[in-house]
Amino acid sequence: MLWAIIRRVAIAVITLLLATLVVFAAVHALPGGPATALSVDGTSPRVVAATAREYGFNRPLVIQYGVWLGQAVRGHLGTSPITDLPVSSQIAQRIPITAELAVLSLLIAIVIGIPAGVLAAARPGGIWDWIASVVALGGLSIPHFWFGILVILLFAVHLHLLPSGGFIPVTQGLGGNLEHMLLPAVVLGTGLAAVLMRQTRSAMLESLGADYVRTARAKGVPEWKVIGVHALRNSLITVVTVIGLQLGGLIAGIVTVEEVFDIPGIGQLTLDAVYQRDYSTLQGVILLTAAAYIIANLLVDLAYAVLNPRVRATEARA
Amino acid sequence: MTLLEIDDLRVRFGTAEGPVLAINGLSLALAEDEVVALVGESGCGKTLTGLSVLGLEPPGARVDGRIWFRGQDLRTAPAKRLRSVRGGEIAMIFQEPMTSLNPAFSVGRQVAEALRQHRKVSGRQARDRVMELFELVRMPDPRQHLHQYPHQLSGGMQQRVMIAMAIACEPAVLIADEPTTALDPTIQAQILDLLADLRSRLHMAVLLITHNLGVVADIADRVVVMYAGHKAEEAPAGELLRSPEHPYTVGLLNAVPQPGMHRGTHPLTPITGLVPVLRQPPEGCVFGPRCPLVTEQCQREPPQPREVAPGHLAACFRPGELSPGAGGAEDRGRPAAAGQGPA
Amino acid sequence: MTAAAGALTAPHRHWARLPFAGRPLAQAGAIGAFIVVAIAVFGPLAAPHNPSATSFSDVLAPPLSPHHLLGTDQLGRDVLSRLLYGARTTLEAGVFATLLATLLGLPIGVVSGYFRGALDVVIMRLIDVTLAFPFLLLAVGLAAISGPSLWNAVLALGVAQVPAVARIARGETLSVRELEYVQAALVNGERSIAIMRRHVVPNVLSPVIVATTVAIPGSIVGAAILSFLGLGVQPPTADWGAMLAQSESYLNQSVWLGIIPGLAIFIAALSFNLLGDGVRDALDPKRRR
Numbered sequence: 001m002l003w004a005i006i007r008r009v010a011i012a013v014i015t016l017l018l019a020t021l022v023v024f025a026a027v028h029a030l031p032g033g034p035a036t037a038l039s040v041d042g043t044s045p046r047v048v049a050a051t052a053r054e055y056g057f058n059r060p061l062v063i064q065y066g067v068w069l070g071q072a073v074r075g076h077l078g079t080s081p082i083t084d085l086p087v088s089s090q091i092a093q094r095i096p097i098t099a100e101l102a103v104l105s106l107l108i109a110i111v112i113g114i115p116a117g118v119l120a121a122a123r124p125g126g127i128w129d130w131i132a133s134v135v136a137l138g139g140l141s142i143p144h145f146w147f148g149i150l151v152i153l154l155f156a157v158h159l160h161l162l163p164s165g166g167f168i169p170v171t172q173g174l175g176g177n178l179e180h181m182l183l184p185a186v187v188l189g190t191g192l193a194a195v196l197m198r199q200t201r202s203a204m205l206e207s208l209g210a211d212y213v214r215t216a217r218a219k220g221v222p223e224w225k226v227i228g229v230h231a232l233r234n235s236l237i238t239v240v241t242v243i244g245l246q247l248g249g250l251i252a253g254i255v256t257v258e259e260v261f262d263i264p265g266i267g268q269l270t271l272d273a274v275y276q277r278d279y280s281t282l283q284g285v286i287l288l289t290a291a292a293y294i295i296a297n298l299l300v301d302l303a304y305a306v307l308n309p310r311v312r313a314t315e316a317r318a
Numbered sequence: 319m320t321l322l323e324i325d326d327l328r329v330r331f332g333t334a335e336g337p338v339l340a341i342n343g344l345s346l347a348l349a350e351d352e353v354v355a356l357v358g359e360s361g362c363g364k365t366l367t368g369l370s371v372l373g374l375e376p377p378g379a380r381v382d383g384r385i386w387f388r389g390q391d392l393r394t395a396p397a398k399r400l401r402s403v404r405g406g407e408i409a410m411i412f413q414e415p416m417t418s419l420n421p422a423f424s425v426g427r428q429v430a431e432a433l434r435q436h437r438k439v440s441g442r443q444a445r446d447r448v449m450e451l452f453e454l455v456r457m458p459d460p461r462q463h464l465h466q467y468p469h470q471l472s473g474g475m476q477q478r479v480m481i482a483m484a485i486a487c488e489p490a491v492l493i494a495d496e497p498t499t500a501l502d503p504t505i506q507a508q509i510l511d512l513l514a515d516l517r518s519r520l521h522m523a524v525l526l527i528t529h530n531l532g533v534v535a536d537i538a539d540r541v542v543v544m545y546a547g548h549k550a551e552e553a554p555a556g557e558l559l560r561s562p563e564h565p566y567t568v569g570l571l572n573a574v575p576q577p578g579m580h581r582g583t584h585p586l587t588p589i590t591g592l593v594p595v596l597r598q599p600p601e602g603c604v605f606g607p608r609c610p611l612v613t614e615q616c617q618r619e620p621p622q623p624r625e626v627a628p629g630h631l632a633a634c635f636r637p638g639e640l641s642p643g644a645g646g647a648e649d650r651g652r653p654a655a656a657g658q659g660p661a
Numbered sequence: 662m663t664a665a666a667g668a669l670t671a672p673h674r675h676w677a678r679l680p681f682a683g684r685p686l687a688q689a690g691a692i693g694a695f696i697v698v699a700i701a702v703f704g705p706l707a708a709p710h711n712p713s714a715t716s717f718s719d720v721l722a723p724p725l726s727p728h729h730l731l732g733t734d735q736l737g738r739d740v741l742s743r744l745l746y747g748a749r750t751t752l753e754a755g756v757f758a759t760l761l762a763t764l765l766g767l768p769i770g771v772v773s774g775y776f777r778g779a780l781d782v783v784i785m786r787l788i789d790v791t792l793a794f795p796f797l798l799l800a801v802g803l804a805a806i807s808g809p810s811l812w813n814a815v816l817a818l819g820v821a822q823v824p825a826v827a828r829i830a831r832g833e834t835l836s837v838r839e840l841e842y843v844q845a846a847l848v849n850g851e852r853s854i855a856i857m858r859r860h861v862v863p864n865v866l867s868p869v870i871v872a873t874t875v876a877i878p879g880s881i882v883g884a885a886i887l888s889f890l891g892l893g894v895q896p897p898t899a900d901w902g903a904m905l906a907q908s909e910s911y912l913n914q915s916v917w918l919g920i921i922p923g924l925a926i927f928i929a930a931l932s933f934n935l936l937g938d939g940v941r942d943a944l945d946p947k948r949r950r
Contacts (some may be wrong), residue, residue, distance in 0.1 A: 149912065220406055289798055
């Protein structure tokens with residue numbers, strides 16, 4: 001178990017290092033080099049050259065990478081030429097907002113998706129299976145941003161029940177915060193819930209046909225426990241892997257939903273940086289996202305190891 | 319005294335090409351303390367019989383008939399009563415211990431679950447009892463096995479865990495479905511020995527489902543031979559092995575290697591053809607297409623089990639006309655008799 | 662019991678001969694996907710107006726207006742015409758991205774699986790790193806380097822799907838490699854390139870094609886997302902995602918502007934999803950319910 005964890009962490013660290021290398025290389029591949037990139041459009045060549053000296057862009061690439069990595073590790077991601085603010089503080093400001101959105105939507109997805117999948121698998125071909133499968137297909141096919149527009153139209157424009165967008169920090173009142181977070185979290189959670197439901201259903205159908213389920217029934221275990229403990233526990237192993245595969249999609253979803261609901265999170269910061277060609281900020285955000293993604297994947301791997309005794313004992317995962 | 323009685327069991331599966339009859343009118347009784355072996359080829363419905371007793375038949379199966387247990391029909395018993403019977407009064411072990419144990423839980427927990435389902439015991443008491451059970455099924459290190467997972471145990475050990483789980487609540491009946499088929503031959507003998515020992519210690523009645531007549535000789539009191547969902551013959555174990563009356567039983571015995579048999583003099587004789595898949599109740603005897611003695615009468619009406627000697631039933635119009643070691647070999651090649659199953 | 666189970670499965674093989682018979686959802690998906698593709702191919706011919714023609718006297722007309730069946734947008738452009746033209750853009754992006762993923766992923770996976778050893782380890786590790794970059798970040802990076810465009814969106818979506826295709830191709834190659842005729846070709850001294858082209862690729866192709874068919878709806882929605890975020894198709898080109906993005910500011914005046922293009926994306930994605938499910942179920946008997 002311990003070795004499995006150490007191995008996973010080591011792989012995650014290596015992947016992260018490679019990711020930083022890619023980000024670093026990408027910025028240096030920019031037309032005109034990083035100094036041009038770090039300058040606002042239309043800056044005179046003389047100022048660009050000064051920027052290059054200031055940031056040490058005339059030194060060998062390897063040393064530049066080392067310096068840059070060392071600073072990035074300590075949280076120094078440079079200063080945005082557009083806002084003149086340190087990139088790290090801008091990111092720090094927005095992390096809690098995006099984290100809240102991500103956690104809430106993941107929670108909604110799990111609370112809806114897994115029980116719906118279990119319910120559907122309990123009676124395959126039954127009315128609940130049919131309803132859940134059709135709803136899930138819809139949820140899978142509906143693009144986040146359009147679903148977002150639809151719920152804004154319904155709940156904000158038409159019914160005036162909830163705000164159409166924006167954000168209120170928890171410090172200014174939990175009610176207002178949740179009021180603004182509810183629709184985005186539901187929109188983001190629905191697509192994920194659909195994926196989870198489909199995966200849970202198919203994993204449960206496989207588990208419920210397994211011999212050990214028959215054994216559980218043969219020893220008098222009540223049906224809710226057969227489904228909810230014996231079959232579900234084995235199905236969760238597959239479902240957790242699927243959650244890991246969905247993380248990339250979740251990140252894309254966060255950016256779109258933040259755009260639709262005008263939430264000032266990391267996604268909006270990223271898009272603003274693209275539109276304004278603010279490369280320092282972009283570099284920082286991409287690095288952060290890659291790190292978050294890799295760490296989330298690591299957590300999924302660990303959850304997988306906890307759920308699956310075979311991995312725990314032998315750490316043999318294909 | 320009869321403890322468990324299967325009365326006119328019929329199991330059907332609906333398919334796109336019409337219903338398939340898996341079991342057609344099977345009756346059998348199990349007395350207290352008795353070991354009855356249910357014998358037949360793969361696909362003859364013996365496993366399904368065991369599962370039907372506990373209401374564990376696969377989805378899509380339509381089961382008719384009665385399962386009398388302690389004065390109650392389990393097929394119509396309320397769900398709660400059925401659950402208390404399962405594992406509490408009638409326990410079952412299966413052919414594949416590897417897949418029959420839940421890979422996600424420790425074996426200790428799985429055995430304890432069987433116990434706690436039917437007895438009010440504390441966690442500590444359950445654990446102590448599980449260790450006791452592990453000792454009873456002769457596992458070498460009960461304390462260590464408690465926390466092991468199925469994949470960490472050998473097939474023989476896994477089957478011991480399954481047996482420990484089954485006897486946890488000292489059931490009156492144990493249904494053992496091919497408990498040794500998936501195991502190595504040396505382990506097979508150990509497990510059979512263990513089962514024989516446990517049943518005399520715990521006074522269990524055992525329904526032993528097997529395709530192996532060699533196993534039968536060792537531990538069964540009575541034998542029921544099944545063919546294509548029908549009962550072909552039923553007799554005390556010794557008598558059945560000595561003087562089988564039904565040509566199918568004779569065929570089965572001829573296919574079993576006997577000690578002292580020499581190559582050449584007594585060749586092993588296979589029964590030609592396959593067990594038929596029955597799409598409707600057959601016109602005549604289900605074994606007719608493979609039977610060396612088949613007559614016109616056999617093709618017209620199905621023979622019912624009749625008493626041919628005290629306690630010895632055979633569903634055949636010409637019982638006892640084929641004797642072991644002879645018969646089959648000469649008739650084997652008859653084209654009319656071979657492979658006419660409607661498969 | 663086993664014989665009965667065997668008899669139970671037999672009729673399904675008989676079903677499999679007719680495509681999607683007894684699967685109304687898959688049939689609906691096939692029909693829907695066919696219609697969407699037909700619109701993408703022939704839609705522009707049927708468009709009643711020039712999709713870029715603005716008319717400031719006719720701004721934000723509701724659907725069922727005299728000259729505009731689905732109304733007009735904030736610049737007075739005909740929504741139906743833009744929708745018909747946009748089908749081509751949106752579908753093109755999705756299909757090209759999937760095609761790109763196949764063209765890159767197939768050789769990578771085949772080479773990796775064929776040569777195995779150190780090369781395989783390095784390629785697979787690199788693939789893992791690529792997986793660590795969500796497609797949106799890739800698109801963001803490309804847009805940042807060379808400016809947002811449809812082709813950058815296609816490139817990002819395609820590259821993001823390469824790992825999945827490469828993995829399938831590698832797995833299949835590993836097993837095809839062991840087949841006797843491939844071994845025979847090896848013994849005969851045929852060149853590796855020839856063996857891969859003549860023996861391995863044809864065998865690997867069909868599972869890869871199934872995987873990519875299933876991935877098409879994801880690409881379509883992905884392309885729409887990128888256009889919506891301004892990282893894909895640039896105005897004034899008609900595209901379903903871009904149409905939605907432009908509608909956002911006018912939702913109070915014209916609800917339809919926000920509903921119609923989204924419905925189009927939804928229907929296209931749903932059809933391809935249903936079709937994909939059907940294809941997968943038909944080819945994988947284990948997934949039959």
